[in-house]
Amino acid sequence: MSATAGRGLAELPCDVDPASGRDVMHLVLWYKAGSGAPFYSYDTRGGRTSQGTHWASEDSLGERSRLDPRPGAYRLMISSVSERDAGLYRCRADFKASPTLNARVNLTVIGAPAPNVTWWLAGALVDDTWSHNGDLTSNTLQVTQLQRSNLGQLYTCLASNSLLLPPRSVSVGLDITCECFWGLRVSPVGVSRMWVCHL
Template sequence: MTSPLSEVQTAVGLEVSLPCDLIPASATLIQDKVTLVIWYKEGNLKPIYTFDARGKTLQQAVHWADHEVLKSKAHFYYDSHPPALRIRQTRRDDAGLYRCRVDFQKSPTRNWRINLTVLVPPTELIILDNQGATVTENTIGPYREGVSINVTCMSSGGIPPPRVSWWKEHALLDDSFEILPDGSVKNVLHLPKLQRRDLHNILPSPFVDTK
């Protein structure tokens, strides 16, 4: 039988809580005692964290963490609601599928799975003018009146790849972005038939959404 799966998201550098229910499956054994909680992470053969209450109260339980995986930044809080393994200062390599195994004195063992996604912001955002040159001072042109031009927003890095759109004040102009083979994201804004009134006009702004 497949254990329940929870989806958890956080961003690089933040603290995240991975929930693990300590309640037995049987209502008749609701007061049963937790003896051992073991955390696993997909890709690791051995446990990454243990909470050992065998022969002890929960307050006396022994905590152990694999330093190579968790870098001394994780702690299991059995008395939080819900109980959770909290990981501080999350990094890209903290992402993955975790499993929490809970052993009881009388009740059958329970397992919970948590899929952790760590969001990484883009590392670079550039604007390219109609000739493909990088816009460095928020000014493009000059262009002849009546011509049509393309302005490109390029976003590099980021997990997952961000959604890149063009906005003017609160109005969405273009959200037709493209994810390139190298993982960068491109959105090309087409500005047709420039007029004299467009001179010194404020261009629409690109928006990068990493959610």
């Protein structure tokens, strides 16, 4: 499993299907390699599987964890993933009659690389010359030789730093205003506009 540091959400699957289709799950425990104590549990003893009791350790990992208890979708969700969350996890599932099941999953956390910032027009790449300055990445788009045909064009600035997260975008619509002097209409031909997209 992979997740991106910062804004990412990790979904760790757990095989909790009992050997007997009629058996019910009583308890799910999550451990991280290197620790003998669980950091998260979901207890359904005395209740329905979908109405169990959630418990999380008071450390950062426990507070950011939550189990999705829907049958067939037992996944531990870890929010605000950080690089220290990377590692091997073990899910232990106890049942009323079936043997205990253990499942292991490795979580790979990708750091937060600087984004690629590009400008697009009608689905076509217009400019991919971004620059990095410390924590700031920017791409300056300058549209030259404006014509009336440019009116209403929608330019989109797209930022992406991982295939695991959808890109972020912002769009700018081009509005051209013609100034009038003494009844004469002056065309904006040759005028240029510039936008800067900082992320």
